[in-house]
Amino acid sequence: MNIFVCVKRVPDTSEAIVKVDSSGRGVDSSKFSFDINESDNYAVEEAMLIKEATGGNVRIICAGTQDVDVMIRMALAKGGNSAMRIDDPRINVIDPLQVAKVLAAAIKGKEFDLVLTGCMANDDGNMAVGVALAEELGVPHAAMVKKVEVGTGKVKVYRELEGGLSEVVEMDLPAVITIQTGINEPRYAPIRGIREAQKKELAVLKLEDLGLAPEMVSEEASLIALENFYIPEVESKAEILEGDPDQKAVTLAEKLVKGGLL
C-alpha cells in the first residue's frame, strides 16, 4: 500500500492560559508547548502498521512553517519514507476547505492507495479537512475510523458512531480515512530511526510548486471570514473551595458526607 498521512502540529492548551492577542483574531502562543496532533499520531501509527503488513511506502504531508520539521522527522523516524511540507504564508489556515485544497494539490497526480488524516485537529476542532480532501481528490472517504482492514482493491473500516456503536463500511481504493484516537498504540520513535530520519527526503514546497494559484487558498478567496476571537464568559455556578490542598479536601469531604450527597 502506498499511503499519505497528513499531520498537523498543535499547541497543548489543556493547562495553558489562552489570551487573545492584539490583532483580536489570534492568540498569544508564545508560552504554548506544541506537538503532533493527537489523532494524527494515531494516523501515523496506523500507516506504519499497514505498511508493515502489506509493504509499500508512507509519505508524510504537512502544511506548515519550519517549526513543524521536528514533528515531521519524528514521523519519518517511525518508518515514514519521505515527507512534503507546504510552506506558504498565503495559505488561509482558518478555512479547512482551503487547507484541504492545498493538501489535495500536493497529493494529486501521485500514486496512492490510502490517505490517512486525523479526525480532528485539537486546536481548531473543525473535523473537516479529511473529508473535504477526499472530495477534492474525487475518492471515497470514511470519517472517524477505529479499525481498518485492508483487502485487495478495497478497504473495510469501522466508523465510530455515538454511544459506542460502530458502523462497518467497505470502500474501493484509493480512499481517504480519518483516524479516531484509540485505534492503536502509537509507538515511540526508535533511536536508530531518529538518526535515519535526518537523511530522508523532506521536500519544502510553495503553492506554485503544486500548480496551485495562491489566490485560491488565500484569506481573500475564502467564503468565510473570522471576525474576532473572544474569551467566552464561563457561567459557572460552582462553589470553589478555598484553602491549602488539605483544607480543600477536608471541606469537600464534609460537604459530601454532611450535605447528604452520598
Place this chain on the structure above:
Amino acid sequence: MGNVFVLAEHRQGVLREITLEMLTKAAAVAGQTGGEVVTVLLGSGVDAFAEKAAGYCDRVLYMDTPLFADYSAEKYQKALAPLLRQYKPELFMIGHTTQGVDLAPALAVELKLPFVSDVIDINVADGKLKPVRQYYQGKVNANFAFKGEPPYLVTFREATLEVGDAVKGGSVEKIPSTLPEDIAYRRFIEYVEAEVGDVDITQSEILVAVGRGVKEDKNMPLIEGLAAALKADICGSRAAIDAGWLSHDRQVGTSGKTVKPKLYIAIGVSGAFQHLAGMKGAKTIVAINKDPDAPIFSVADFGIVDDLFKVVPKLTEKLKELKS
C-alpha cells in the same frame, strides 16, 4: 427568502435529538431573517419522523426510498446537492455528529458552499448570519461571517440548547427520489454494538471520573482508593480510555455513555464538550483540576482548583474517617 433548512438525522429507527435541537435554533434564526424553517428528511419508511419534525417547522420535505435504508455519505450528498441547488435556502444546518462530519465538508466542496464547522450558536446582525465556533477545546470563541452567495452551510454542535415545544404543525411533502440506483462506492455492511462490561456505569449512583490529568496507569490505585471510600464506580474521559487505564464501556461522553448519577466527581478531566454532553445531567458535579479555566468548572457545583495528587489522598482519608 432567508429560509433555514435543517437535515434530519436518524439511525436505527430513532429520530436523533440533534434534529430537534437544530430546528429549535433554526426557528430562532428564521424569526430574525423572516424566513421559513424547513426540515429535509432522507430515509426509508420515515413517515413518523416527518410528522414529528413538522411540529417544529413550517415545512418538511422528505425523500422516502429503500436506497436510504442505511446512511451513506455518498448517497446523502448525491440527493442533497440538487435539492440545495433547487431550493436555495439561506442557511443549511447539518448536525456536527458522526454523520454530519462525514457528510458536510464533502458537500461544501462539491457545491462550493461557504461552510463553518462545529457551530455553537448563530447570531443575526443587520440581517446577516454570524456563526460562532470555538478554538482550543473551548477556551476561545470566534465570531464568523459568511462571504459569497447562499446557501451557507454549518454543522451545528449537539446538546447546546434545550429543545423547544412542538407548536408549529408544518406541512409535510414527499418529494421524488433523485438518487441513482447504481452508486455504491462506499458500501454499508453492518452495525456493531458497543461492548458490554462488568459494571453498567449508566446505573451507578456515584461515579468517580478520571482524565488525562491522572497521568499514568500506576496512579489508578489512588483513584480506586477514593472510589472505594465513596462506594463509587470508576469511569473516565476518552483520553483515559485511549490510554488503556479503563475498558471502553467505562467511557463517558458522546462516543461513550451518557450518565446521570447522584454524584459525579471529575478528576483531572478538562471537560471537552464531548465529555460534558455525557455527564452534565448528573445531580451534583464536583471537579478537581489544577487549571481554573478548565471548561469542566462550567458545569460543576463544587470545584477544587489544585493538584489532584495533593487533594485526593487527603479526601480519601477524611471520607473514611467521617463515614466510620
